[in-house]
Amino acid sequence: MAAVADTPESTPALDHTAGAAEVVREVFDQLPVMVVAWEGPDHVAVAANEAYRRYVGRPGFIGSPWSEVMPEIRGQQFFEILDAVYTTGRTQVGSEWRFQIRRDDTDRLHEIFVDFTVSPRFGPDGEVVGSTCFVTDVTDRVHERHEAALRTAHVQERYEAVHDVVVELQRALLSMALPVMPTAHVAARYLVAAEDQAAGGDWFDALVLDNGHLALVVGDVVGHGVAASAAMGQLRAVLEELLRTETELKTVLERLDAYASHSPSMRAATVAVLVLDPETGQAVYARCGHPAPLVVSEDGSVRHLDAASGGPLGTGAPHQLAHATIAPGELVLMYSDGLVERAGHSLDEGVADLARVAADAMTNSSMPLGASAVVADRVAEMTMELMTRGGHEDDVTVLAVQRLAEPVPGLDLRLTATRDSLHQVNAAFGTWLASFGASPADRFALELSVTEAVTNVIEHAYPAGRPGPLTVTGAVLPAGGVSVRVVDEGRWRSPDPASTTGGRGLLLMTQVVDEAEVIHPPQSAGSAEGSRGTTVVLRHHAHRQAVMASGRGLIDDELDDDRPIADFDVVGHEDDDGPVVSFRGTVDLDTAERARASLLGASRGGVRSLTVDLTEVTQLASAGVRSLFEVREQLAANRKELVLVAEPGSAAAVVLELVSLPYQHPVPTRPTPA
Template identity: 40%
Template sequence: MADPHTGWSSGDPQAVLDGFEQLPGFVWIFEGPELRVVAANPAVRAAVGNRSGLIGEPFRQAVPELAGQHIFELLDQALHGIRSHGYEQRVLTDRDGDGRLTEAFYTFDMAPWHNPDGSVRGVIVQAVDATGVVAARQAAETAAATAERRYRQAAGLVLELQRSLLPDLLPVLPNVQVAAHYLVASSDLVAGGDWFDAVPLPDGRLALTVGDVVGHGATAAAAMGQLRTVARQALQSGGALPQVLAALDDFAARTPATRAATTCLAVLDPTSGALEAASHGHPAPLVIDASGDSRYLPLAPAGPLGTGAGPVPVHACQLRADDVLLLYTDGLIERPRQSLREGARVLADTAAAARRGMLTEATTVPQRLPDRICTLVTERLALAGGGFGDDTTLLAAHLLPKPVAPLHLTLPADTTALRPMRRQMSDWLTRIGASGPDTSDLVHAAGEAATNAIDHAYPSGTTGTFTVHGTLDDQGVVHVTCTDQGRWRPPVPDPGGRGRGLTMIRGLVDRAEVRHTEAGTTVSMHHHIGQATNVTTVATAQAAGPHKQATVVEEFAVAVIETPTGRVLRVQGPVDLVTGPQLRAAIMQASRGGSLPLTIDLTPVTHLSSTGVKILHEVGRIITSLRVTATGQSPAHGVLELTGLGHLLPEATASGSDTGHHR
């Protein structure tokens, strides 16, 4: 059994045959266009039943019940040189010959069997029975789902109530970065009473507050929500720190559920570093400087809220650039068999170590300093004490050494400028601290504005430029303008594409205006951005941990994938004026001019412009059975819903619901 070309031998023929007969997986070997069975090991015969005359019979006649299960079609593709794979594919066979079909799951590989001259002789199929693995996983998933449902019914209501009452987002500001972690106690019986907030004030300062309500459960969660609302309203109305605390004290005195709550309130001027802080029965804030040294602010706390403690002393001090201010609740320093003084020392040491640590880019720890400190401090203190006996809140504010400079780009009004514009704008948004969804929305909107400038501003054959300018204000609003020096040509009536760009811009950002003058056109976009707060249980935080987002690849590529359920066109990278024609050609080729059903997977798409939207509308009228897939977190998903293409998504088809705004 030696290969005449290489001289390599597969071994003793009898040993090869014996091994073939005892392979744990099964092997079929088919020959010729009729796919006659020329070899099948015992595992095959166990899978389909002991059928007489199996060897030498055409496969379609030997196992006719496989018709309609897409097995024969994959074998035909292999005969034409296309190899295919299946993972835990369900297959139904009549093992006992009585017409009743038995279910099994197989992971398989179908490959062409070649002659020495390279022509296809037949097909070789090797497979492994995955039925036991699938059954075990399904049982585990069912058990986990049942346990999760029971847990949520019994205890998850408190966590959901807390999440609804605490801020969803923390502001992203030019001179200070903010992060917060809220860990629900290890025991459901003691959860429910902490709150935190970060409120940009009308004069440009930032108010930071944490607090703790006496009691636990839904009543305490509702009470903390009331106190947070009172504090936010008093702060946003322009009240000074003593007035805000007086309003909280008065409210707590008249509301039994909030009486004896504790709170710490700090107001920071991010420009000058001036800080005012005061406490009603609450631990003092901690400051970590650039070298990692720590100090507690020397507050003189008054009694808890609503207990008649009277006016609270206000401590004023100056933070230096690069200082980090930490506000927290006592759950972070209350440790078993340990005094509060010792717990405070451990917190200071842990926070200082988190500040000093030098991290590589490969780590999953967040790179933003306040996020890093919150993550490492809560992880390490939970590990040291075996979890927390009470709800735990940590709020961090990093006074930046200098703000990120505004974005300013001047680029040629040409399609080649779109990719560098998106990359540079995305980098700038990352530097100012914008979240992934906010960055995606703003980059998409700016891309549409730039596309309009390229498409409409200058007569064909002439050159021009456009300018993109971005700033972040002290209320956490990003302002982006896209300006050209041309005069937009009137749009040609085209329901499939023209005019969709401005519609997309207005749907992606909070507010947008277009201003035409003799000097050119300016598209102004305004969008409030924020960083998501981290509200979770100790167990979930320890199990999941933080994860960095995968690096976004801006290379356009398409690939056709044959699956048991049909043909899929997978698209990655940006779909814009440059790559749109390539996408349209790939769709028409994969669907054979629209004659074949097609699923287009847009999950890896980094940018879906109005050009791509127009193409999808056009091919949707040509291809009779077109589906589009995109995960809910992908940039394409929101654009599809926003532009009237949500009906192509599988979930919309399954639910029968209409599409809505993605944000």
């Protein structure tokens, strides 16, 4: 957003009329650009052309204050724009601002992106009497650019690896993995400095300590570029080690201060540290030249943790500690000063704006359409977006932590071990992981492992035609991470060492989660191991994912269209090298036979070489792997070849590498010449 000075003298006085009133009105009403005008400090609507009236879809708003006409945009920073134009006489310009508005008499919200220019209107005495706004809807343009970016994401990643080394360095130095805890939700966002997209010295951390307390850190090293990033990385590493080894926060700060004093690049860095006991809500914190954290209550009230003020690191300034109590449901918001620094505004004004935005996000009263149900995510996202949409010169860091009123509920499924139960487990387990925001990588690992454990029960625990009990339980651990137990009451069958196509489920589990353990209850004398049931225990240090951005105009992936994705689909075609079969979705126990049949059909029973495209496979379980091995063996017997295609790093590629099945990378599609 930009501001431009305007005065009534900036345009020479005209010595002729604008035209007949009816003609001027007709021209104004037929302008293709949307125009609306307001008057007075309450921004009463006094004029709007047809394009704008049709766009807004609200009859009879002329003569009404704009806060009554469009109350839903309160908290979306537009009324602040109107106030600024009216009080300063300076034009304000916005590009691709996201709004959520109503266009009819219902409460349904529509998400739009607009470019706008709000200019002052002056009276005969030269005083500002109102404002005029020119609006262009750019929603389609923004969505088209976002879809194009998704289609070329892998190309962009390669470009950034070469041309954006500093940003990649920043990503490597920061901890993008946030802890998963039963009593707190943690969210973080980092926005790189706008100028030259140069990384700087901001950092954040959220650490689960040995005593179960949660250490929260936001810091800022002076400067930008590689030197600032390197200094930040050193300070962050030292502070993490001190927090993990020292029991007193005062000692941590003293030692960190001494370390920073020995390096000019670290001297004058600022940091805020807060250590929270999520069980009791007791917190101890300190600020070394850093902005005060905010505490936002569920009703939107805000207080500042502004005690314990001290000077920056390495300057010899004393450091103080203070204590606070974080009530159940309350949220702590920590941030760097880049979030509240804006040209023409004081830091106090920026902090006051931040408090309003955070309160609206906490109560979900601003832009609720598509907003995250996880409060910490919503507050981090909305404060970052709304506070920086007018531009930012410095790095911006936001760390939000909500102490939960109720712990994350555990998972408890008690089913009968049939093929249908696999779908029930996968659906319920995925919903449970999503409820506390497990990262995509952790969801992949845990969902694949649970699929393997449940598949093993369905296939091997009970006699054919006599399925028995299946229990799946899950819990978020106080020290961070997830524990899952898959229990049956059948008989354990060890994998056949002679099998070339089976027995890979346990291998996959042990490779993708931190711990996978098979436990058998105590056996009676003379009975075989596992004759009284089996328990598979999975433990994994699951994390939530922080968000890092290096540009404007970003749309969250959650705003993509809602087209349903099939659980499994098969598409076949012929190319110059022979038949190609493409799988889409989940290849597991329930779909593996269909996958195998489609491959054998396309290869005419194994007499034609075959290419299998796995680039759109979201999960490749051991049952699917077994089908691939079986088809490969059948083709090899006829001296034919099975070629697998997968995107490096994808769900399918990870599994193929674990089971030593070679695959090729997809060939990039070349654009058609214009």
